[in-house]
Amino acid sequence: MTSAKLVSLHRRESGGEDTLWAVVASMGKRHRVAEVFRSHAAAAADMAWRTQQVQAYVDFLRRNEQPVPHYSLAPIKRTDLPRQWKPLPALGFLRGQFI
Template identity: 45%
Template sequence: MATQGKRNVIANVYILKEKAEADCHWRTSQVRVYSSFLRSEQQIIPRYWVKKIKKAELPKRWSPLPALGILRGKMI
């Protein structure tokens, strides 16, 4: 899961908790590396965490979220 301000989104989905935790760690490290850039652009720094979800909870057009979200031209 990812949070930016008050908005929560599903960042990625993994069957194994270990893979989810590794992805969460990687995303967090990417945000840490670019935190000064995000602050200079006056962007809210995203926060990532692992949460168990059901397949039915995924939106129909869901796709994995880039680590910084801005890779799609917008924050999450």
């Protein structure tokens, strides 16, 4: 019975291995994949954390006439990520590292 469960899990992992969940950061018309996760729940938790971090600085950004980044979730295939892609720090936009 245990080996049947292992085979079943292996099949699920290999079938969805190529599809990931991306947390997408948007500022105006520019979009960037901030982070990728294997599960929707992990991506949603990261998006909520990033949104909370941005909200802490929203007044600062508006006073300095800077766009406020917004985060969303999207399914993405591993092959759709750029070759040099690196995760985006949640507050990287404060250091000019958004794009």
